[in-house]
Amino acid sequence: MTMSVEWEEDDPFEEQREKVENPMKRLFRKYGVRYKFQVLTGIFASIFARLLDLVPPVLLGFAIDAIFRRDKNFADIWFVPDSLIPAGQQEQLLLTVALIGGAFLFGSAFHWARNWGFNSFAQNIQHNVRTETYDKMQRLNMDFFADKQTGEMMSILSNDVNRLERFLNDGMNSTFRLTVMVLGIAGILFYLNWQLALIALLPVPLIAVFTYMFIKIIQPKYAEVRSTVGTVNSRLENNLGGIKVIKSSNTEEYESDRVDDVSQDYFDANWDAIDTRIKFFPGLRLLAGVGFVATFLAGGMWVLAAEGDAPWIFTEPLGLGEFVTFILLTQRFIWPMAQFGQIINMYQRARASSARIFGLMDEPYRVAEAEDAPDLEVTDGRVEYDEVS
Numbered sequence: 001m002t003m004s005v006e007w008e009e010d011d012p013f014e015e016q017r018e019k020v021e022n023p024m025k026r027l028f029r030k031y032g033v034r035y036k037f038q039v040l041t042g043i044f045a046s047i048f049a050r051l052l053d054l055v056p057p058v059l060l061g062f063a064i065d066a067i068f069r070r071d072k073n074f075a076d077i078w079f080v081p082d083s084l085i086p087a088g089q090q091e092q093l094l095l096t097v098a099l100i101g102g103a104f105l106f107g108s109a110f111h112w113a114r115n116w117g118f119n120s121f122a123q124n125i126q127h128n129v130r131t132e133t134y135d136k137m138q139r140l141n142m143d144f145f146a147d148k149q150t151g152e153m154m155s156i157l158s159n160d161v162n163r164l165e166r167f168l169n170d171g172m173n174s175t176f177r178l179t180v181m182v183l184g185i186a187g188i189l190f191y192l193n194w195q196l197a198l199i200a201l202l203p204v205p206l207i208a209v210f211t212y213m214f215i216k217i218i219q220p221k222y223a224e225v226r227s228t229v230g231t232v233n234s235r236l237e238n239n240l241g242g243i244k245v246i247k248s249s250n251t252e253e254y255e256s257d258r259v260d261d262v263s264q265d266y267f268d269a270n271w272d273a274i275d276t277r278i279k280f281f282p283g284l285r286l287l288a289g290v291g292f293v294a295t296f297l298a299g300g301m302w303v304l305a306a307e308g309d310a311p312w313i314f315t316e317p318l319g320l321g322e323f324v325t326f327i328l329l330t331q332r333f334i335w336p337m338a339q340f341g342q343i344i345n346m347y348q349r350a351r352a353s354s355a356r357i358f359g360l361m362d363e364p365y366r367v368a369e370a371e372d373a374p375d376l377e378v379t380d381g382r383v384e385y386d387e388v389s
Contacts, residue, residue: 023351023354023355023357023358024347024350024351024354026354026358027125027129027164027354027358031125031128031129032121032125034124034125034128035120035121035124035125038116038117038118038120038121038124039117039118039121039172040117041113041114041116041117042113042114042115042116042117042118042121042172042173042176043117043176045110045111045112045113045114045117046110046114046118046173046176046177046180047176047180048106048110049107049110049111049113049114049177050177050180050181050184051180051184052103052104052106052107052110053103053107053181054181054184054185054188054329055079055099055100055103055107056100056103056104057324057325057328057329057332058078058188058325059077059078059096059099059100059103060100060321060324060325060328061192061319061321061322061323061324061325061326061328062076062077062078062096062321062325063092063093063096063321064319064320064321064324065319065320065321065322066092066321067089067092067093067096069319069320069321071319071320071321072319072321074092077095077096079099080095080099114173114177115173118168118169118172118173119169121168121169121172122164122165122166122168122169122172123165123169125164125165125168126161126162126164126165126168129161129164129357130157130161132361133156133157133161133357133360133361134157136360136361136363137153137156137157137360140363144363155230155233156356156357156360159353160353160354160356160357161353161357163349163350163353164350164353164354164357166346166350167346167347167349167350168350170346171343171346171347171350174339174342174343175343177336178336178339178340178343181332181333181336182333182336185329185332185333186201186333188325188329189201189326189329189330189333192322192325192326193316193317193318193322193326194316195314195315195316196295196298196299196302196314196316196318196326197326199291199294199295199298200291200294200295200326200330200333201291201333202290202291202294203287203288203290203291204291206287206290207284207287207288210280210283210284210287211284211340214276214280215344215345217276218273218276218277218280218345219345219348221269221272221273221276222273222345222349224269224272224273225266225269225270225273227269228262228265228266228269228270229266231262231265231266232259232262232263232265232266235258235259235262236259239255239258239259288331291330292327292330292331295326295327295330296327298312298314299318299323299326299327300323302314302318302323303318303319303320303323
Protein backbone atom coordinates (compact mmCIF):
# COMPACT_ATOMS: atom_id res chain seq x y z
CA MET A 1 0.00 0.00 0.00
CA THR A 2 1.82 3.12 -1.23
CA MET A 3 0.35 6.53 -0.57
CA SER A 4 1.72 10.02 -0.21
CA VAL A 5 0.58 13.14 1.55
CA GLU A 6 -0.68 15.77 -0.83
CA TRP A 7 0.81 19.04 0.38
CA GLU A 8 -0.44 22.34 -0.86
CA GLU A 9 0.90 23.48 -4.23
CA ASP A 10 2.30 26.73 -2.84
CA ASP A 11 4.52 25.08 -0.24
CA PRO A 12 7.39 27.59 0.10
CA PHE A 13 9.83 24.77 0.86
CA GLU A 14 8.76 22.51 -1.99
CA GLU A 15 12.08 22.93 -3.80
CA GLN A 16 14.08 21.85 -0.74
CA ARG A 17 11.67 19.02 0.10
CA GLU A 18 11.83 17.40 -3.34
CA LYS A 19 15.63 17.07 -3.15
CA VAL A 20 15.54 14.82 -0.09
CA GLU A 21 15.59 11.03 -0.51
CA ASN A 22 14.41 8.59 2.19
CA PRO A 23 13.95 11.28 4.88
CA MET A 24 12.71 8.87 7.56
CA LYS A 25 15.62 6.51 6.98
CA ARG A 26 17.95 9.47 7.30
CA LEU A 27 16.19 10.58 10.48
CA PHE A 28 16.75 7.22 12.17
CA ARG A 29 20.34 6.93 10.97
CA LYS A 30 21.34 10.43 11.99
CA TYR A 31 19.39 10.82 15.23
CA GLY A 32 17.81 7.48 16.14
CA VAL A 33 21.12 5.64 16.64
CA ARG A 34 22.02 8.10 19.38
CA TYR A 35 19.19 6.75 21.53
CA LYS A 36 19.20 3.03 20.73
CA PHE A 37 18.82 2.04 24.36
CA GLN A 38 15.63 4.08 24.79
CA VAL A 39 13.93 2.82 21.65
CA LEU A 40 14.93 -0.82 22.24
CA THR A 41 13.59 -0.55 25.78
CA GLY A 42 10.31 0.78 24.41
CA ILE A 43 10.03 -1.96 21.77
CA PHE A 44 10.74 -4.92 24.06
CA ALA A 45 8.60 -3.52 26.88
CA SER A 46 5.73 -2.94 24.44
CA ILE A 47 5.89 -6.55 23.22
CA PHE A 48 5.87 -8.08 26.70
CA ALA A 49 3.25 -5.64 28.00
CA ARG A 50 0.80 -6.61 25.26
CA LEU A 51 1.48 -10.33 25.62
CA LEU A 52 0.71 -10.06 29.33
CA ASP A 53 -2.51 -8.18 28.48
CA LEU A 54 -3.70 -11.33 26.68
CA VAL A 55 -3.14 -13.60 29.68
CA PRO A 56 -6.28 -12.74 31.76
CA PRO A 57 -8.92 -13.59 29.07
CA VAL A 58 -7.08 -16.80 28.19
CA LEU A 59 -6.87 -17.91 31.83
CA LEU A 60 -10.49 -16.92 32.45
CA GLY A 61 -11.73 -19.15 29.65
CA PHE A 62 -9.47 -21.99 30.79
CA ALA A 63 -10.70 -21.68 34.38
CA ILE A 64 -14.34 -21.97 33.28
CA ASP A 65 -13.67 -25.23 31.42
CA ALA A 66 -11.12 -26.76 33.82
CA ILE A 67 -12.29 -25.62 37.28
CA PHE A 68 -16.03 -24.98 37.07
CA ARG A 69 -17.17 -27.36 34.33
CA ARG A 70 -14.40 -29.97 34.62
CA ASP A 71 -14.29 -30.35 30.82
CA LYS A 72 -10.52 -29.96 30.76
CA ASN A 73 -7.59 -31.13 32.83
CA PHE A 74 -6.27 -28.26 34.97
CA ALA A 75 -2.77 -29.68 34.56
CA ASP A 76 -2.86 -28.38 30.97
CA ILE A 77 -2.73 -24.78 32.24
CA TRP A 78 -0.09 -22.60 30.65
CA PHE A 79 2.87 -21.06 32.50
CA VAL A 80 2.81 -23.50 35.46
CA PRO A 81 5.01 -26.61 35.89
CA ASP A 82 3.27 -29.87 36.81
CA SER A 83 4.90 -29.97 40.24
CA LEU A 84 3.01 -26.82 41.28
CA ILE A 85 -0.45 -27.91 40.08
CA PRO A 86 -2.86 -28.15 43.06
CA ALA A 87 -5.51 -30.88 43.26
CA GLY A 88 -8.45 -29.04 44.87
CA GLN A 89 -10.80 -26.70 43.02
CA GLN A 90 -10.37 -23.84 45.45
CA GLU A 91 -6.58 -24.09 45.27
CA GLN A 92 -6.77 -24.18 41.47
CA LEU A 93 -8.97 -21.08 41.50
CA LEU A 94 -6.55 -19.26 43.80
CA LEU A 95 -3.63 -20.17 41.55
CA THR A 96 -5.49 -18.86 38.52
CA VAL A 97 -6.30 -15.62 40.32
CA ALA A 98 -2.65 -15.26 41.34
CA LEU A 99 -1.53 -15.72 37.74
CA ILE A 100 -4.02 -13.12 36.50
CA GLY A 101 -2.95 -10.69 39.23
CA GLY A 102 0.70 -11.27 38.35
CA ALA A 103 -0.04 -10.58 34.69
CA PHE A 104 -1.59 -7.22 35.63
CA LEU A 105 1.30 -6.38 37.98
CA PHE A 106 4.13 -7.16 35.55
CA GLY A 107 2.11 -5.74 32.67
CA SER A 108 1.92 -2.39 34.46
CA ALA A 109 5.70 -2.39 34.94
CA PHE A 110 6.26 -3.12 31.24
CA HIS A 111 3.76 -0.41 30.27
CA TRP A 112 5.75 2.10 32.30
CA ALA A 113 9.01 0.99 30.68
CA ARG A 114 7.40 1.19 27.24
CA ASN A 115 6.18 4.74 27.80
CA TRP A 116 9.53 5.83 29.23
CA GLY A 117 11.44 4.37 26.30
CA PHE A 118 9.38 5.85 23.48
CA ASN A 119 8.88 9.23 25.19
CA SER A 120 12.58 9.58 25.92
CA PHE A 121 13.45 8.54 22.35
CA ALA A 122 11.01 11.01 20.79
CA GLN A 123 11.75 13.96 23.08
CA ASN A 124 15.51 13.73 22.62
CA ILE A 125 15.24 13.56 18.84
CA GLN A 126 12.74 16.43 18.84
CA HIS A 127 15.19 18.58 20.80
CA ASN A 128 18.14 17.71 18.55
CA VAL A 129 16.25 18.26 15.32
CA ARG A 130 14.80 21.61 16.40
CA THR A 131 18.08 23.07 17.66
CA GLU A 132 20.12 21.87 14.68
CA THR A 133 17.50 23.08 12.22
CA TYR A 134 17.46 26.50 13.84
CA ASP A 135 21.26 26.64 13.87
CA LYS A 136 21.31 25.86 10.15
CA MET A 137 18.51 28.33 9.39
CA GLN A 138 20.15 31.30 11.07
CA ARG A 139 23.37 30.71 9.14
CA LEU A 140 21.73 30.80 5.70
CA ASN A 141 22.21 33.78 3.38
CA MET A 142 19.74 36.62 3.38
CA ASP A 143 18.47 35.86 -0.13
CA PHE A 144 17.01 32.61 1.24
CA PHE A 145 14.71 34.62 3.51
CA ALA A 146 13.62 37.02 0.78
CA ASP A 147 10.57 34.97 -0.29
CA LYS A 148 9.87 33.34 3.08
CA GLN A 149 7.53 34.66 5.75
CA THR A 150 8.26 34.28 9.43
CA GLY A 151 5.21 32.08 9.91
CA GLU A 152 6.42 29.69 7.20
CA MET A 153 9.80 29.21 8.86
CA MET A 154 8.17 28.89 12.27
CA SER A 155 6.05 26.13 10.79
CA ILE A 156 9.17 23.99 10.25
CA LEU A 157 10.66 24.68 13.67
CA SER A 158 7.34 24.11 15.44
CA ASN A 159 4.71 22.16 13.48
CA ASP A 160 7.01 19.89 11.47
CA VAL A 161 9.29 19.07 14.39
CA ASN A 162 6.28 18.38 16.63
CA ARG A 163 4.80 16.12 13.96
CA LEU A 164 7.99 14.06 14.02
CA GLU A 165 7.76 13.77 17.80
CA ARG A 166 4.16 12.53 17.59
CA PHE A 167 5.11 9.77 15.19
CA LEU A 168 8.27 8.75 17.06
CA ASN A 169 6.28 8.54 20.30
CA ASP A 170 2.63 7.74 19.60
CA GLY A 171 3.10 6.31 16.11
CA MET A 172 5.93 3.88 16.88
CA ASN A 173 4.40 3.00 20.24
CA SER A 174 1.09 2.14 18.59
CA THR A 175 2.77 0.24 15.75
CA PHE A 176 4.44 -2.31 18.01
CA ARG A 177 1.50 -2.44 20.41
CA LEU A 178 -1.07 -3.14 17.70
CA THR A 179 1.17 -5.58 15.83
CA VAL A 180 1.61 -7.70 18.94
CA MET A 181 -2.11 -7.49 19.72
CA VAL A 182 -3.22 -8.53 16.24
CA LEU A 183 -0.70 -11.36 15.82
CA GLY A 184 -1.08 -12.57 19.41
CA ILE A 185 -4.89 -12.60 19.37
CA ALA A 186 -5.04 -14.24 15.94
CA GLY A 187 -2.62 -16.93 17.11
CA ILE A 188 -4.67 -17.65 20.25
CA LEU A 189 -7.96 -17.79 18.34
CA PHE A 190 -6.60 -20.23 15.77
CA TYR A 191 -5.04 -22.32 18.53
CA LEU A 192 -8.37 -22.61 20.36
CA ASN A 193 -10.59 -23.25 17.33
CA TRP A 194 -9.45 -22.41 13.80
CA GLN A 195 -12.96 -22.72 12.33
CA LEU A 196 -14.53 -20.17 14.69
CA ALA A 197 -11.42 -18.00 14.25
CA LEU A 198 -12.18 -17.75 10.53
CA ILE A 199 -15.65 -16.46 11.36
CA ALA A 200 -14.31 -13.96 13.89
CA LEU A 201 -11.87 -12.60 11.31
CA LEU A 202 -14.41 -12.20 8.52
CA PRO A 203 -14.60 -8.38 8.89
CA VAL A 204 -10.82 -7.95 8.64
CA PRO A 205 -10.63 -7.68 4.82
CA LEU A 206 -13.59 -5.29 4.83
CA ILE A 207 -11.96 -3.17 7.53
CA ALA A 208 -8.71 -3.06 5.54
CA VAL A 209 -10.52 -1.86 2.39
CA PHE A 210 -12.65 0.60 4.35
CA THR A 211 -9.58 2.05 6.08
CA TYR A 212 -7.68 2.34 2.79
CA MET A 213 -10.56 4.25 1.22
CA PHE A 214 -10.76 6.53 4.24
CA ILE A 215 -7.07 7.41 4.01
CA LYS A 216 -7.29 8.16 0.29
CA ILE A 217 -10.28 10.45 0.85
CA ILE A 218 -9.04 12.21 3.98
CA GLN A 219 -5.47 12.96 2.81
CA PRO A 220 -6.29 15.82 0.41
CA LYS A 221 -8.73 17.20 2.96
CA TYR A 222 -6.02 17.28 5.62
CA ALA A 223 -3.71 18.98 3.12
CA GLU A 224 -6.38 21.63 2.49
CA VAL A 225 -6.77 22.16 6.23
CA ARG A 226 -3.03 22.70 6.60
CA SER A 227 -3.02 25.13 3.68
CA THR A 228 -5.84 27.22 5.17
CA VAL A 229 -4.12 27.20 8.58
CA GLY A 230 -1.04 28.69 6.92
CA THR A 231 -3.20 31.34 5.26
CA VAL A 232 -4.85 32.26 8.56
CA ASN A 233 -1.48 32.47 10.33
CA SER A 234 -0.03 34.65 7.59
CA ARG A 235 -3.03 37.01 7.63
CA LEU A 236 -2.92 37.35 11.43
CA GLU A 237 0.84 37.82 11.43
CA ASN A 238 0.67 40.58 8.80
CA ASN A 239 -2.23 42.36 10.49
CA LEU A 240 -0.77 42.25 13.99
CA GLY A 241 2.62 43.31 12.68
CA GLY A 242 1.05 46.24 10.86
CA ILE A 243 -1.49 47.22 13.50
CA LYS A 244 -0.19 50.82 13.55
CA VAL A 245 -0.89 51.19 9.82
CA ILE A 246 -4.36 49.67 10.22
CA LYS A 247 -5.28 52.04 13.02
CA SER A 248 -3.78 55.12 11.39
CA SER A 249 -5.63 54.42 8.12
CA ASN A 250 -8.88 53.52 9.91
CA THR A 251 -9.24 50.18 8.06
CA GLU A 252 -10.20 48.00 11.03
CA GLU A 253 -13.51 46.88 9.50
CA TYR A 254 -11.86 46.04 6.18
CA GLU A 255 -9.14 43.96 7.87
CA SER A 256 -11.71 42.24 10.07
CA ASP A 257 -13.54 41.14 6.93
CA ARG A 258 -10.30 39.77 5.47
CA VAL A 259 -9.62 37.78 8.65
CA ASP A 260 -13.22 36.56 8.61
CA ASP A 261 -12.79 35.34 5.01
CA VAL A 262 -9.64 33.28 5.66
CA SER A 263 -11.07 31.98 8.93
CA GLN A 264 -14.21 30.86 7.10
CA ASP A 265 -12.05 29.04 4.55
CA TYR A 266 -10.34 27.22 7.42
CA PHE A 267 -13.70 26.42 9.01
CA ASP A 268 -15.05 24.96 5.75
CA ALA A 269 -11.93 22.88 5.09
CA ASN A 270 -11.71 21.60 8.65
CA TRP A 271 -15.41 20.76 8.82
CA ASP A 272 -15.13 18.85 5.53
CA ALA A 273 -12.38 16.70 7.10
CA ILE A 274 -14.35 16.31 10.33
CA ASP A 275 -17.46 15.25 8.41
CA THR A 276 -15.48 12.47 6.71
CA ARG A 277 -13.85 11.36 9.95
CA ILE A 278 -17.08 11.17 11.99
CA LYS A 279 -18.59 8.94 9.31
CA PHE A 280 -15.60 6.62 9.25
CA PHE A 281 -15.52 5.55 12.89
CA PRO A 282 -19.22 4.64 13.23
CA GLY A 283 -18.88 2.64 9.99
CA LEU A 284 -15.88 0.92 11.48
CA ARG A 285 -17.82 0.01 14.60
CA LEU A 286 -20.57 -1.41 12.42
CA LEU A 287 -18.09 -3.69 10.64
CA ALA A 288 -16.64 -4.75 13.98
CA GLY A 289 -20.17 -5.44 15.19
CA VAL A 290 -20.76 -7.76 12.24
CA GLY A 291 -17.78 -9.86 13.29
CA PHE A 292 -18.88 -9.90 16.91
CA VAL A 293 -22.46 -10.91 16.07
CA ALA A 294 -21.28 -13.65 13.70
CA THR A 295 -18.87 -14.99 16.32
CA PHE A 296 -21.48 -14.88 19.08
CA LEU A 297 -24.10 -16.61 16.92
CA ALA A 298 -21.86 -19.39 15.63
CA GLY A 299 -20.10 -19.88 18.96
CA GLY A 300 -23.36 -19.85 20.90
CA MET A 301 -24.89 -22.52 18.63
CA TRP A 302 -21.68 -24.46 19.00
CA VAL A 303 -21.84 -24.46 22.81
CA LEU A 304 -25.54 -25.34 22.79
CA ALA A 305 -24.96 -28.32 20.50
CA ALA A 306 -24.71 -31.80 22.00
CA GLU A 307 -21.36 -32.65 23.52
CA GLY A 308 -18.91 -33.71 20.84
CA ASP A 309 -21.05 -32.28 18.06
CA ALA A 310 -20.66 -29.06 16.08
CA PRO A 311 -23.37 -27.17 14.19
CA TRP A 312 -23.70 -26.85 10.44
CA ILE A 313 -20.47 -27.65 8.56
CA PHE A 314 -18.13 -27.29 11.54
CA THR A 315 -16.24 -30.20 13.04
CA GLU A 316 -14.04 -28.87 15.85
CA PRO A 317 -15.23 -29.03 19.51
CA LEU A 318 -15.77 -25.77 21.43
CA GLY A 319 -16.00 -25.41 25.20
CA LEU A 320 -17.90 -22.71 27.07
CA GLY A 321 -14.66 -21.22 28.41
CA GLU A 322 -13.13 -21.13 24.94
CA PHE A 323 -16.25 -19.38 23.70
CA VAL A 324 -15.89 -16.73 26.43
CA THR A 325 -12.25 -16.22 25.47
CA PHE A 326 -13.27 -15.83 21.83
CA ILE A 327 -15.79 -13.13 22.69
CA LEU A 328 -13.32 -11.19 24.84
CA LEU A 329 -10.47 -11.36 22.33
CA THR A 330 -12.63 -10.65 19.29
CA GLN A 331 -13.56 -7.29 20.80
CA ARG A 332 -9.88 -6.51 21.30
CA PHE A 333 -8.89 -7.67 17.83
CA ILE A 334 -11.08 -5.64 15.49
CA TRP A 335 -10.37 -2.13 16.71
CA PRO A 336 -6.53 -2.33 16.46
CA MET A 337 -6.92 -3.27 12.79
CA ALA A 338 -8.58 0.08 12.13
CA GLN A 339 -5.93 2.03 14.01
CA PHE A 340 -3.29 0.96 11.52
CA GLY A 341 -4.85 3.47 9.15
CA GLN A 342 -4.18 6.27 11.62
CA ILE A 343 -0.58 5.09 12.04
CA ILE A 344 -0.05 5.11 8.27
CA ASN A 345 -1.46 8.61 8.08
CA MET A 346 0.78 9.72 10.97
CA TYR A 347 3.83 8.21 9.26
CA GLN A 348 3.13 9.97 5.98
CA ARG A 349 2.79 13.33 7.70
CA ALA A 350 6.03 12.72 9.61
CA ARG A 351 7.78 11.73 6.38
CA ALA A 352 6.69 14.93 4.66
CA SER A 353 7.80 16.98 7.66
CA SER A 354 11.19 15.28 7.81
CA ALA A 355 11.65 15.97 4.09
CA ARG A 356 11.05 19.69 4.71
CA ILE A 357 13.45 19.69 7.66
CA PHE A 358 16.28 17.89 5.87
CA GLY A 359 15.64 19.93 2.75
CA LEU A 360 16.29 23.04 4.83
CA MET A 361 19.36 21.49 6.44
CA ASP A 362 20.76 20.68 2.99
CA GLU A 363 20.31 24.24 1.74
CA PRO A 364 23.83 25.36 0.68
CA TYR A 365 25.58 28.46 1.89
CA ARG A 366 26.44 31.08 -0.72
CA VAL A 367 30.00 31.21 0.61
CA ALA A 368 31.32 27.72 1.21
CA GLU A 369 33.68 27.18 4.11
CA ALA A 370 36.61 24.83 3.65
CA GLU A 371 36.63 21.90 6.01
CA ASP A 372 40.26 22.61 7.00
CA ALA A 373 39.77 26.36 7.40
CA PRO A 374 41.56 27.68 10.51
CA ASP A 375 39.57 29.47 13.17
CA LEU A 376 39.71 33.25 13.08
CA GLU A 377 41.42 34.55 16.18
CA VAL A 378 41.80 38.25 17.07
CA THR A 379 44.59 38.64 19.61
CA ASP A 380 45.30 42.37 19.33
CA GLY A 381 43.85 45.50 17.74
CA ARG A 382 41.85 48.65 18.34
CA VAL A 383 38.96 50.61 16.87
CA GLU A 384 39.30 54.33 16.12
CA TYR A 385 36.56 56.85 15.34
CA ASP A 386 37.75 59.94 13.41
CA GLU A 387 35.58 63.03 13.03
CA VAL A 388 32.43 61.23 14.19
CA SER A 389 29.69 63.50 15.45
